[in-house]
Amino acid sequence: MSSSHPFLCRDFHIEWSKLTPDHIIADVSLAIETGRANIETIKAVTPEEATFENTFGALESATADLDRSWGRVNHLDSVSNSDELRKALNEMLPLVSEFSSSISLDQQLWTVLKSFAHSHAADSLSDIQKRYLRETCEEFQSAGADLNEESKRRMFEINSALAKVTQKFGENVLDSTNAWELFISEESRLSGLPESAKTSAAEDAKAKGKEGQWRFTQQFPSMYPVMQYATDDQLRKEIWEGGCTIGNGGESDNTQLIWEILRLRKEKAALLGHDNFADLVLKRRMAKDGQGALRFTEDLHLKIREQFLQEVSELEAYKAEKTHSKPAPLEPWETAFWAEKRRKELYDFDDEALRPYFPVDQVMKGLFDLTSRLFGITITPASAETWHPEVTFYEIRDTQSEDHLGSFYADWHPRESKRGGAWMNYLETGLPSPRTPHLGLICGNMSKPTADKPALLTHREVETVFHEFGHLLHHLLSDVEIKSLAGVNVPWDFVELPSQIMENFCWDRQSLDLFARHYQTGETIPDALFEKMISARNYLSATTFMRQLALGKLDLELHLNSEQFLDGDLDAVDREILADYKAALATESPSMARRFSHLFSSPVGYAAGYYSYKWAEVLDADAFTRFQKEGVLNVETGMSFREEILSKGNSRSVDLSYEAFMGRGPNQDALLQRSGLS
Helix, strand or coil: CCCCCHHHCCCCCCCHHHCCHHHHHHHHHHHHHHHHHHHHHHHCCCCCCCCCCCCHHHHHHHCHHHHHHHHHHHHHHHHCCCHHHHHHHHHHHHHHHHHHHHHHCCHHHHHHHHHHHCCHHHHCCCHHHHHHHHHHHHHHHHHCCCCCHHHHHHHHHHHHHHHHHHHHHHHHHHHHHHHCEEEECCHHHHCCCCHHHHHHHHHHHHHCCCCCCEEEECCHHHHHHHHHHCCCHHHHHHHHHHHCCCCCCHHHCCHHHHHHHHHHHHHHHHHCCCCCHHHHHHCCCCCCCHHHHHHHHHHHHHHHHHHHHHHHHHHHHHHHHHHCCCCCCCCCCCHHHHHHHHHHHHHCCCHHHCHHHCEHHHHHHHHHHHHHHHHCEEEEECCCCCCCCCCEEEEEEECCCCCEEEEEEEECCCCCCCCCCCEEEEEECCEECCEECEEEEEECCCCCCCCCCCCECCHHHHHHHHHHHHHHHHHHCCCCCCHHHCCCCCCCCCCCHHHHHHHHHHCCHHHHCCCCECCCCCCECCHHHHHHHHHCCCCCHHHHHHHHHHHHHHHHHHHHCHHHHCCCCHHHHHHHHCCCCCCCCCCCCCCHHHHCHHHHCCCCCCCCCCCHHHHHHHHHHHHHHHHHHHCCCCHHHHHHHHHHHHCCCCCCCHHHHHHHHHCCCCCCHHHHHHCCCC
16 A cells, blocks of 8 residues: 555655655545445444444544545645646546535435434433534535535535635646746845845845846745835835736636635525525634624724724825825835834834844744743654655654654745745644544745855744644644544634734743844843834734734625625725725735635635634733733643643534633733734
């Protein structure tokens, strides 16, 4: 199995060099056949012989081979994309989608499951088995198990179409991002740029055969320093115009794909008896329905709107003063530049001054020290094959028992074959008894090392590292005996709590001193610089806050009221929805929707769920008050968080998990106070 079907190999240490595109079709096809045979076995179970083990328990592991192989294919698509891999993935995508849809729409299987669920035997199950039974039945119903045959056939078609069109959306974003590059030959145009950005751009150009020039791309570590620091207005405009091409125009245009995705999702919701896709997605999440999520978003909007408008006005006035002109809306390529210039003036603080204190290896070591202390674990580098030479591998053990809880890969720097952004994922879910380890990964697109310096991160990038590691810990410290209820398999408006709470440690002096050390001297951040950093923390916080609300508002409106917008002018729709959520600009930007992979690069993803980031931010700010009260590095508090939040997964209601840690429900006040907006 391992040599002839490497994508199906169950060895914990994956031999990535053997996972080549030529194996994908055979391996995934075999996994589908195995899964189908396992489902047929469950369907043959009679009511008299039905047990949890041969019905719901068997379903839990029925598609393990497919989950493993298809998960690896999609992971490689994210980090090592190639024409050969993409071709094989797209050939198998309809077959995987069809089989996956067929499970919850199989009437005979549903009859067997329902029969056991309503039997006396089900009454004697353990609490976690009962929860898995309830969750599974609700998933089947949400997928259309109770539909008539005609509606089920249409559901098959919708699911298959969604799989294809969302895959194409993601490919378009990647292709159009990679298609854009800008070479600069005159160093004078780089005035204002930090040396780190210039050095990286020069090395990028050299790697492309253009030594003596500077290359810029739409990868965040490349483009954002230009937008923030370059005094050349035209250069910033060119970078902005490049960003406008992502998913917009030519063969990679995503406009029609967005309408098609929204149309399919709307029809899917209607088949299942819902007025809109948001209600379908959110009925088992903390917000309960689309209107609940929208009320949450609009309530926060009202609370910060006045401060937001004031910040916009102050920035316009600042630029007018410096340019001896009248206050007026800024150009979109001016906002980051003038905001940074004003911040330096107000706080005498420059993000670049922090970079030397955040070499990526030291950040990781400090992060490991911090989480080891708080959560009772040890994290050590380990030897394993990886998918790229830059990738590192680690293992996590429980400090007391020395049990191997899990291992993970870390892949931090951009490549053309790698999608943008930062993310966590898992490759294997372990079990507590007998103990089998979890296997996960964290990826990002952070600042790269240069010829004479290690990778020195911005403070924002450090927050991202901590964020993704929080997700990872949520999975690797899971202690749940049913895999489908383990780790990050929780409602999506709760899943960001373990990640976002970790960002708080990037602002606390005591925790910062564990990892923020100068790459040359080993010294911690000087007190004066730290005070400037804290003072500047809430600079333009209402603007940052409003951007997240705007993304959530756009998402919710498109999925709540899609019939109002379908096939319209996407940019006009964006302006209509976000009229009260965006600053007026001198030049309109194309809609973010065309590159909004969170919403449109998978059949569900964060669709109707982007509000989750702000929802979880309320939870993380509130939950961190316990750390602040009891001690940021208090072991008892950390172990309580591990026990009540990280280890529990979806083995119980997440509302109960939160209350178990805090002793009460969540409160919005802490977030508004932290943001300086209360």
